[in-house]
Amino acid sequence: MTETPAVPAKSTASRRGRPRSEASHQAVMEATARLLDVEELPYEELTVERIAAEAGVGKQTIYRWWENKAAVVLEALVTGYVKLDFHQVPDTGDLRADLDSWVEQSVKGLCKQDEDEGTVILRSLMAAIVSGGEAIQELLQNTDVWSGMHLAERLRSAHTAGELRDDVDPGMVASAVMGAVVMQMLTVGKPDGESLKRLLHVMLDGALEPRRPA
Amino acid sequence: MTETPAVPAKSTASRRGRPRSEASHQAVMEATARLLDVEELPYEELTVERIAAEAGVGKQTIYRWWENKAAVVLEALVTGYVKLDFHQVPDTGDLRADLDSWVEQSVKGLCKQDEDEGTVILRSLMAAIVSGGEAIQELLQNTDVWSGMHLAERLRSAHTAGELRDDVDPGMVASAVMGAVVMQMLTVGKPDGESLKRLLHVMLDGALEPRRPA
Amino acid sequence: MTETPAVPAKSTASRRGRPRSEASHQAVMEATARLLDVEELPYEELTVERIAAEAGVGKQTIYRWWENKAAVVLEALVTGYVKLDFHQVPDTGDLRADLDSWVEQSVKGLCKQDEDEGTVILRSLMAAIVSGGEAIQELLQNTDVWSGMHLAERLRSAHTAGELRDDVDPGMVASAVMGAVVMQMLTVGKPDGESLKRLLHVMLDGALEPRRPA
Amino acid sequence: MTETPAVPAKSTASRRGRPRSEASHQAVMEATARLLDVEELPYEELTVERIAAEAGVGKQTIYRWWENKAAVVLEALVTGYVKLDFHQVPDTGDLRADLDSWVEQSVKGLCKQDEDEGTVILRSLMAAIVSGGEAIQELLQNTDVWSGMHLAERLRSAHTAGELRDDVDPGMVASAVMGAVVMQMLTVGKPDGESLKRLLHVMLDGALEPRRPA
DNA sequence: TAATAAGCGAGACGGTACGTCATGTCTTCCG
DNA sequence: CGGAAGACATGACGTACCGTCTCGCTTATTA
Structure with missing residues (x-):
């Protein structure tokens, strides 16, 4: 996580000059x-x-x-000096209920502020990502931007527990959900809990009409 | 979509002074x-x-x-003066195949450019959204930012055709997919077609292990 | 004093179109x-x-x-829509006393305002003169800028009355006095009555007809 | 003359940071x-x-x-980076002749240029004085704007030499003469040597010590 | 009386300077 | 020699005004 640019980082050695404060x-x-x-x-x-x-x-x-x-x-x-106001995802074993609860808590937290204070940090995050040069690009490649929202973690634990199908990539799913949340927050200001829950349910259950009449 | 700020735009009338060019x-x-x-x-x-x-x-x-x-x-x-390089989603009746084809075409289109040229416009879009003031917020409320990617449209047509379950919100699903794509493009540079297809499949089929063999 | 630029001003005729309002x-x-x-x-x-x-x-x-x-x-x-706050020069026959009185009155008038309000118009006058193009130059050639201060007039009347030596140009003398006043006002803000009187006395002692032949 | 605004200028001390270039x-x-x-x-x-x-x-x-x-x-x-084209006033002991010579030389110098080039700097000077804010006002209070024309200096030397009456303020006289010159230059373009000389003579006749030895 | 012409208030236009602000570099001194 | 202080060159910002232009309207003169 150190950015020390173009510094060879002589392993154990003590580099010359005054060390970084x-x-x-x-x-x-x-x-x-x-x-x-x-x-x-x-x-x-x-x-x-x-x-x-x-x-x-x-x-x-x-x-x-x-x-x-x-x-x-x-x-x-x-590195967590600033945190987005998302809640922990509970892990009761019931994934669907856990996600619903997470959505409700998070939306409540984000909406309690007046105006769009809730989105300031999110906007800063996106602004930094968008305006960032190459070094930022590199940093982001090894970082899960949405890790602070705990969603991927919970999905991964479900995946490991066999609750999710093998071919599901929990990170990707989390990224999609967070993408939707973020766009909602950026464009209309607040996330909409109901839509969000329905989106999560679609991801869990699938969107297709199960038309298996046989 | 008109920008004329706070102008009543008296229907047929011709206001005094030089008209907007x-x-x-x-x-x-x-x-x-x-x-x-x-x-x-x-x-x-x-x-x-x-x-x-x-x-x-x-x-x-x-x-x-x-x-x-x-x-x-x-x-x-x-308003379409600049377009993001996404392809039309074909409509052969087979939603799954159409989406796969769309992903492939679009990823191919976006990756063919050298460097990260493909993301320049996307970055500008996000930068404008993120930095925009209140007026931009208002504009966005009545606008589907991702409409140029044609995904929502295709999903909506599927929804109307009864291919999707009633409680699925096609716009939300599209927004989620695009969110994932965008975050990928912003952080790693290029979208990953395979991951994307799997994400779409998850949305179509659901992520949960159908563990009811009995 | 009409500015109608490059208009031949057809003597008695009435030009077509709407006349100047x-x-x-x-x-x-x-x-x-x-x-x-x-x-x-x-x-x-x-x-x-x-x-x-x-x-x-x-x-x-x-x-x-x-x-x-x-x-x-x-x-x-x-044309007198705005006037500088200078007083009339009295004409009691005693030129020296008249000028002293004029100085006192004018200085009192100019100093009674708070701040430098007294100089605003003067500054505007100078600014207009200084920034003016050719047309302004022409206008000024036929105009006594300081006529509003009535000084030249009084000096001229003294000149006509034979109180001043023949070779004294009253306009020039007035211009010199006003120049000193103006510079004082522009640089230190207020004119200084005492200095001014002494200056006038110097000019008088040099300008007055020495009519003491005895 | 220092511009450093509101800087205590700690005498010998060296303030932190990069010093003014x-x-x-x-x-x-x-x-x-x-x-x-x-x-x-x-x-x-x-x-x-x-x-x-x-x-x-x-x-x-x-x-x-x-x-x-x-x-x-x-x-x-x-500070003399730009100079107005006035000549030195000679000091031969004969004040009247010196002033006449100064007028002739200066007028010649100012008129030799084509157009009104001679007045450009003067206009700039007046424009700066007129448009200047409070800081300019302060600067001007401690400055003799006309010092570059050397007139006041010569008059002062005459004053010191006892050539002028005690109650004559050489600075004021110089200011009056320069005021007349300036107004002439601003309004008719060129100073008129003859008028100017006559003005100076008037001032001298009034200002000179009447050393009547008879 | 109709056509014609110019002036009118309104206000958008292409320009351009203003004075402020932020960036990223450079210089000086202090510890 | 690292680090704070802060001046530096650069250049975009958003505002304001300039002087020109285009509108649709009004007011005169001329036919």
């Missing part, structure tokens, strides 16, 4: 989280200068270790 | 399309100043009719 | 005066658009009859 | 001078953007240290 690293992450989460600054209004000031850190210290704003924000999001 | 309107749309599609400028490098120059139009003429860059780009995308 | 002409002058005098807009913030709006007149109607903003403002200043 | 400072001054003097751009066509480009300097670097265009131009004029 972990305090600064954390300060930047926390500042970013604070600005996104507490101040609720949208991505465009979140500036590197502001992060540096908030963290009590020189601007160059940020540019030394991250490619750009997107990289900072993505690391903060992906 | 439809030529300028089109020029802006075409310039935007040209820059996105031909020059393949990513969203951040696509500036209002450049659009104005390319269209031979004053900057203020853009700001008079659109709230910001996002609104211009979204209108160009939504 | 004197109402609009006056409305523009009055609007300009109101904005300068009442609203105390400085010249740079006084826009043609604002004048047109204030006058309830189309922008083109202004540009049809005046070359530019400077011409409008200058006409308003020169 | 004197190179940029000079580059801006020289660019302004070049544009005014060589390119002969009138004040309105002299833009901050152009100055920045000509100086190879970021626009923000100008706005960081100067309030606006007027401040830049005024500093260039007042």
Whole structure:
């Protein structure tokens, strides 16, 4: 997860010069989280200068270790300094009921805020992904962006338990569900619990009319 | 779809003053399309100043009719001046085969370009959605962003034909599939045809192990 | 004082078409005066658009009859729609006393306002002169800009009365005095009555007919 | 003369961060001078953007240290980067002859240019004074705008030498003369040497110590 | 009385400068 | 020598005004 760009990372050795200040690293992450989460600054209004000031850190210290704003924000999001307000998926054994419950809880959580505060972080996430350069691309290849929503995990456990058919890819399914949620949040502002549940049921049961009259 | 902000548009009447130049309107749309599609400028490098120059139009003429860059780009995308490279979904009556064929064709189309050219427009679309203000939000509420991919349409026709169960919402399903595709394209660059097909099959058939052999 | 540009002004004839609206002409002058005098807009913030709006007149109607903003403002200043706050010079026969009195009254008048309100119109006048093109230049050649300050007039009357030496040019002297006043107002804000009186005395001692032959 | 706004300028201390680049400072001054003097751009066509480009300097670097265009131009004029074409006043001991000579030389110098090139800088000076905000006002309070014309200096030397009456303020007299000159240049284009000489004589006849030895 | 002509208020047009802001680099000093 | 402070060049932003133009209407003169 370190971004240290083009640094060979001499294994056990102690590299020359003053080592990277972990305090600064954390300060930047926390500042970013604070600005996104507490101040609720949208991505465009979140500036590197502001992060540096908030963290009590020189601007160059940020540019030394991250490619750009997107990289900072993505690391903060992906490493859990900022969390999207999704709930844990319960694991009672009844997958269908668990998912329904997850949807209900999450929707309730996301909708309780006034305005579209609930989507600020999501928008920042998407903005960072979309605007990101190559380094961000690489980072994303090895990362499950939606891991914070716990959905894939639950589906995987169901898969392992044999509840799902073998040829089902739990990650892909989770990604599809989250894609639908995200688009809904970005376009209409709030996710719609009912539609979402029906979508999940379709995924569980299939969409085709079972027309087996025989 | 009209942008004229807060103009009652008195039906037959002709309002005083110089009327809006439809030529300028089109020029802006075409310039935007040209820059996105031909020059393949990513969203951040696509500036209002450049659009104005390319269209031979004053900057203020853009700001008079659109709230910001996002609104211009979204209108160009939504009204079809720029198209995402997705293929028509065939309608042979066999939904499953049609979808498979669509996936194959589209993936082939999207991957044939060098680099990540295929995702430039998609990134712009998402960037515009994500960065857009309230006016963009409103526009999106009445718009199916993915309509250009023809998937929802095909599913709806299947739904009408009774091929899908009544309680399935074709738009939601399409949105989920497109969400997965988009996230894949944004994070790993190209969509993976095989995964995609399996996802579609899951949606058609259901994910649950039918474990009732008895 | 008509600006009708390049119009031969066919003597008695009545040209075809709608004649110039004197109402609009006056409305523009009055609007300009109101904005300068009442609203105390400085010249740079006084826009043609604002004048047109204030006058309830189309922008083109202004540009049809005046070359530019400077011409409008200058006409308003020169034709007396706006007046600089200088007092009449009394004419008691005692030139020296009259000038002293004039200085005192004028300085008092100019200083009574808070801030630098007293200089707003003066600044506008100078701005218009300085920014004006050729047409303004022409207008100024036949105009005594400082006529509103009544100084030249009084000096001329003294000259005619034989109080001043023959080779003294009253207009030039007035221009010099006003130049000093103006520079003082522009640079330090207020004119300084004492300095001014001393300057006038110097000029008088040099300018007065030495009529003491004895 | 320093522009550093509201900076305590801790005497010997060296403040943190990168210090102001004197190179940029000079580059801006020289660019302004070049544009005014060589390119002969009138004040309105002299833009901050152009100055920045000509100086190879970021626009923000100008706005960081100067309030606006007027401040830049005024500093260039007042610190001698741009000079008005007035001649030195000779000092032969004979004040009257010296002034006559000065008028002749200066008028000749100012009139030799074609068009009104001679007045471009003067117009810029007045424009800057007139349009300038509070900071400019302050700057002007401690500055003799006409110092470049050397007139006040010569008068002061005469004053010190006892040639002028005690109660004569040489600065005020110079200001009056220059005011007349300037108004003439602004309104009719060229100064009129004869009128000017007569004005000076009037002032002298009033200002000279009447050393009547008889 | 109809045609013609110009002026009118309104307001959109192509331009362009404004002053602000953010980016990413560079320089200086402190620890 | 790492890191903070912060100035630097660059360039987009959104606003404002300029002076021109196109509307549909109104007001005169001319036929």
